[in-house]
Amino acid sequence: xxxxxxxxxxxxxxxxxxxxxxxxxxxxxxxxxxxxxxxxxxxxxxxxxxxxxxxxxxxxxxxxxxxxxxxxxxxxxxxxxxxxxxxxxxxxxxxxxxxxxxxxxxxxxxxxxxxxxxxxxxxxxxxxxxxxxxxxxxxxxxxxxxxxxxxxxxxxxxxxxxxxxxxxxxxxxxxxxxxxxxxxxxxxxxxxxxxxxxxxxxxxxxxxxxxxxxxxxxxxxxxxxxxxxxxxxxxxxxx
Amino acid sequence: xxxxxxxxxxxxxxxxxxxxxxxxxxxxxxxxxxxxxxxxxxxxxxxxxxxxxxxxxxxxxxxxxxxxxxxxxxxxxxxxxxxxxxxxxxxxxxxxxxxxxxxxxxxxxxxxxxxxxxxxxxxxxxxxxxxxxxxxxxxxxxxxxxxxxxxxxxxxxxxxxxxxxxxxxxxxxxxxxxxxxxxxxxxx
Numbered sequence: 001x002x003x004x005x006x007x008x009x010x011x012x013x014x015x016x017x018x019x020x021x022x023x024x025x026x027x028x029x030x031x032x033x034x035x036x037x038x039x040x041x042x043x044x045x046x047x048x049x050x051x052x053x054x055x056x057x058x059x060x061x062x063x064x065x066x067x068x069x070x071x072x073x074x075x076x077x078x079x080x081x082x083x084x085x086x087x088x089x090x091x092x093x094x095x096x097x098x099x100x101x102x103x104x105x106x107x108x109x110x111x112x113x114x115x116x117x118x119x120x121x122x123x124x125x126x127x128x129x130x131x132x133x134x135x136x137x138x139x140x141x142x143x144x145x146x147x148x149x150x151x152x153x154x155x156x157x158x159x160x161x162x163x164x165x166x167x168x169x170x171x172x173x174x175x176x177x178x179x180x181x182x183x184x185x186x187x188x189x190x191x192x193x194x195x196x197x198x199x200x201x202x203x204x205x206x207x208x209x210x211x212x213x214x215x216x217x218x219x220x221x222x223x224x225x226x227x228x229x230x231x232x233x234x235x236x237x238x239x
Numbered sequence: 240x241x242x243x244x245x246x247x248x249x250x251x252x253x254x255x256x257x258x259x260x261x262x263x264x265x266x267x268x269x270x271x272x273x274x275x276x277x278x279x280x281x282x283x284x285x286x287x288x289x290x291x292x293x294x295x296x297x298x299x300x301x302x303x304x305x306x307x308x309x310x311x312x313x314x315x316x317x318x319x320x321x322x323x324x325x326x327x328x329x330x331x332x333x334x335x336x337x338x339x340x341x342x343x344x345x346x347x348x349x350x351x352x353x354x355x356x357x358x359x360x361x362x363x364x365x366x367x368x369x370x371x372x373x374x375x376x377x378x379x380x381x382x383x384x385x386x387x388x389x390x391x392x393x394x395x396x397x398x399x400x401x402x403x404x405x406x407x408x409x410x411x412x413x414x415x416x417x418x419x420x421x422x423x424x425x426x427x
Contacts, residue, residue, distance in 0.1 A: 005405075009390045010390055013387045014325050040416060044412060044416060044419075045317070046311070047365045048365060048415075051279075055274060056271075057270055057274040061291070062267070064292075065266070065288070065292045066259075069259075072296060181302070
């Protein structure tokens with residue numbers, strides 16, 4: 001039994017952050033005791049929900065839900081994001097991303113996420129508000145950056161700034177991704193100046209603005225057309 | 240309702256043909272089960288409805304790929320529902336504790352849709368097994384599985400040392416497993 005074993009319940013109930021989760025999963029692969037605990041739980045998953053007493057759903061729920069689904073359906077992403085082509089890497093495995101991050105971060109005084117709910121910034125005529133702010137952590141090297149989601153009245157924008165980035169060759173670009181539950185969506189593309197600095201401002205459409213993004217990442221892509229991450233992750237943070 | 244396609248066929252129609260009618264059939268079949276489950280977890284009508292909306296939106300938008308290697312469709316749907324409710328619970332009360340719900344406060348209904356006969360069958364097995372547990376074990380299963388609390392919160396709620404929570408849950412799970420097996424019910 002190790003300290004990790006004490007995390008099995010919180011792992012099952014999804015209370016661990018990406019770093020803790022990656023560390024636990026590494027432990028899990030080697031710990032028969034934790035594997036048994038989880039397998040006991042999973043074998044009951046088919047039965048336990050049926051212990052719920054039948055409750056009448058609120059009236060009109062079906063209509064409300066389907067009306068909502070239809071609205072969502074008609075609003076497509078603002079950026080020209082065609083339906084996801086089913087090629088190459090369909091799944092971007094967060095655990096491995098997180099594991100990578102964990103390796104680089106554990107020695108790094110855990111600078112991971114800094115959220116600021118109400119940090120006002122003032123800019124010209126409008127008053128913008130930072131909804132979320134995160135320091136981006138490098139997977140290796142000494143790149144650094146920040147990501148902010150800013151509320152500009154009607155619109156939300158994601159602003160990413162990074163520095164100490166490696167030079168790009170030919171058609172390579174840096175690509176920003178927003179992730180929810182391990183599913184990435186494109187959120188801006190940029191190249192860098194001679195000093196290795198780059199920024200991008202990405203306007204979110206309604207669908208993007210409503211989603212509950214949990215991670216932001218920057219990858220180095222072979223060209224500007226990757227619909228799913230193909231290159232290495234350079235910077236990332238939880239949101 | 241009797242001539243309904245198997246779940247997997249309906250699911251395929253949803254994702255490959257964007258067949259809204261198929262989505263609705265799945266919804267109607269499982270509405271009451273997943274609502275009751277969500278309600279048991281969140282104990283909140285609005286949060287339950289939002290969670291179910293999110294589950295079906297994910298299905299529709301193909302954000303949640305399913306195939307038969309993941310087990311029965313209904314089990315997968317329930318797992319997805321649980322995860323979505325956990326998310327909602329985490330967001331809503333990161334610092335609050337969830338009150339243990341008393342049975343008689345629920346708006347329990349008697350009728351169960353004919354489609355969900357398995358609910359009746361499985362429901363009675365698991366319910367009997369649950370009531371066979373000691374009261375403190377029932378409480379801890381409720382807090383852990385249905386309310387999705389952290390180990391820390393369960394410890395606080397039950398006034399039990401943190402270090403013993405896992406052992407107690409484990410014991411309760413073993414009892415449940417053995418009991419269900421004895422009833423010839425669910426066993427992987």
